Amino acid sequence: MVMGELIQETDVLVIGAGPGGYSAAFRAADLGLDVTLLDMQKRPGGECLFQGCIPSKTLLNLAELIHEARRTEFMGVTFDQPRIDLGKIRAWKEKVIDRLANGLFTLGEKRGVQLLKGQGVFEGSDRVRVYNSEISQIKFRRAVLATGSRPKSLPGIEFKQNGRIMNSAGALALTDIPESLLVIGGGYIGLELGTVYASLGSRITLVETQNRLLPEVDPDLVLPLKERLSKIFKAIHLSTRVLSLNEAGNRVETIFGGDVDTPDQTFDRVLVAIGRQPNSDGLGLNTTKVSMDANGFVVVDEQQRTSDERILAIGDVTGSPLLAHKASHQGKVAAEVIVGKPSAFDAQVIPAVVYTDPQIAWCGLTEEEARKQNRSIRVERYPWKLSGRATSMNAVDGLTKIIVDAETLRVLGFGITGRNAEGLISEGALAIEMGAQLEDLALTIHPHPTLSETLAETAEIFLGRAAHVLPGRRGDANGP
Numbered sequence: 001m002v003m004g005e006l007i008q009e010t011d012v013l014v015i016g017a018g019p020g021g022y023s024a025a026f027r028a029a030d031l032g033l034d035v036t037l038l039d040m041q042k043r044p045g046g047e048c049l050f051q052g053c054i055p056s057k058t059l060l061n062l063a064e065l066i067h068e069a070r071r072t073e074f075m076g077v078t079f080d081q082p083r084i085d086l087g088k089i090r091a092w093k094e095k096v097i098d099r100l101a102n103g104l105f106t107l108g109e110k111r112g113v114q115l116l117k118g119q120g121v122f123e124g125s126d127r128v129r130v131y132n133s134e135i136s137q138i139k140f141r142r143a144v145l146a147t148g149s150r151p152k153s154l155p156g157i158e159f160k161q162n163g164r165i166m167n168s169a170g171a172l173a174l175t176d177i178p179e180s181l182l183v184i185g186g187g188y189i190g191l192e193l194g195t196v197y198a199s200l201g202s203r204i205t206l207v208e209t210q211n212r213l214l215p216e217v218d219p220d221l222v223l224p225l226k227e228r229l230s231k232i233f234k235a236i237h238l239s240t241r242v243l244s245l246n247e248a249g250n251r252v253e254t255i256f257g258g259d260v261d262t263p264d265q266t267f268d269r270v271l272v273a274i275g276r277q278p279n280s281d282g283l284g285l286n287t288t289k290v291s292m293d294a295n296g297f298v299v300v301d302e303q304q305r306t307s308d309e310r311i312l313a314i315g316d317v318t319g320s321p322l323l324a325h326k327a328s329h330q331g332k333v334a335a336e337v338i339v340g341k342p343s344a345f346d347a348q349v350i351p352a353v354v355y356t357d358p359q360i361a362w363c364g365l366t367e368e369e370a371r372k373q374n375r376s377i378r379v380e381r382y383p384w385k386l387s388g389r390a391t392s393m394n395a396v397d398g399l400t401k402i403i404v405d406a407e408t409l410r411v412l413g414f415g416i417t418g419r420n421a422e423g424l425i426s427e428g429a430l431a432i433e434m435g436a437q438l439e440d441l442a443l444t445i446h447p448h449p450t451l452s453e454t455l456a457e458t459a460e461i462f463l464g465r466a467a468h469v470l471p472g473r474r475g476d477a478n479g480p
């Protein structure tokens, strides 16, 4: 031992205080364990709170207000052009983060969790060296690895603070409103942040190497979004690759390869949103028995145990889907497994939401996956132009889609595009978790007029008794 080292012992050391880590720490403390929660940030929240879900949705909420106000003129209400005060927007975003981070800090303290700022590096299966902290080393009985993920970079491109080539964190810092912004990547982060900047006045060009936006999402659900984005973005280039990026003065020079007329273009700023990679390197995992897959994600079983009996892992660092609610669910499982409860991460579905305008949400099996698995399914789509509530809100660019087992009529998958898809999808998730059949959805009385009726009415189309669709017709073949 080095003289002057401060060594601490704990039952459970959680490394990383994102939604996965703080959920694990809080649950473990509630179960009576002595818990230390270590993070490089002083307060819990992780990528989700400081540079991800919360700041992006705070800004998307403003984007939605701005877009909505622009769409009401033909209904008889006209607003002035919005006046953007970037300083105030940043302050509002920081206030939201601050309020939530303070709340988490207090919740941790009140539970008796030791919240420690510092960077952890394993020195074996039972100890972690801590850098930039008052504690030098922590010895643990069990550790939960919850170090999350970070944005991937393009080869040879470094994200510099205040640089014009930004990752999602740089874009969320909202340094200025570039006149022109190139978004590289048609996944949800690129589309969401592109939407934010478009609403603030930037001209957005988006490039995606694949031949569709949101490649992992059902194309039926993406179609209304693509139509909308082609109105608010200057250009969307699919099957296009960025061959080079060069920051020159106040501009970024780019060369594209693929489906684009002008391969050489310059932009005020560039957002690189091409995916995320696990924070599993530089953690000293080679001093433990933890194993990783070829992409560096930590391998776990359904009880969140790694191949090292003392170490569990949760959240983004364990692989797809990289979502906060998956991380927090796994965190609770890990804590319960540590105290010997028979818990497992055995969720039937993990819903996902894209907070664009319109929003997209889905859970369970998609039509493409079902076909690949040769599963016998039936599919119905309910276009929102049939919905009274959607029409009253001028939100008819939506769709509800349900996938069921052809024989048992058990619901297997839901997809929703449209206003408040984020809220509506939970009914689908519950239905699948409960093993619901179409009849259950159809017989559940949904309040009128609401967008939730579209779920029940989609079920009724299957059963041939939907009021707004003629018997024997498909939902998407009908109109009022």
Ligand code: FAD
Pocket (backbone or CB within 6 Å): 015, 016, 017, 018, 019, 020, 021, 038, 039, 040, 041, 045, 046, 047, 048, 049, 051, 052, 053, 054, 056, 057, 118, 119, 120, 121, 146, 147, 148, 149, 168, 189, 279, 283, 314, 315, 316, 317, 322, 323, 324, 325, 326, 327
């Ligand atoms: P993280 O939240 O990544 O937290 C990991 C923590 O570990 C960090 O605080 C980090 O400081 C700490 N850490 C890392 N290494 C060390 C170390 N060696 N020592 C100490 N501490 C360490 N997900 C959603 O579900 N919904 C959304 O709407 C959504 N929007 C997003 C928008 C953006 C722009 C981004 C970037 C992400 C978004 N996500 C969203 C993804 C979400 O943020 C992640 O899935 C989630 O944060 C993962 O949680 P986690 O607990 O695994 O790790």
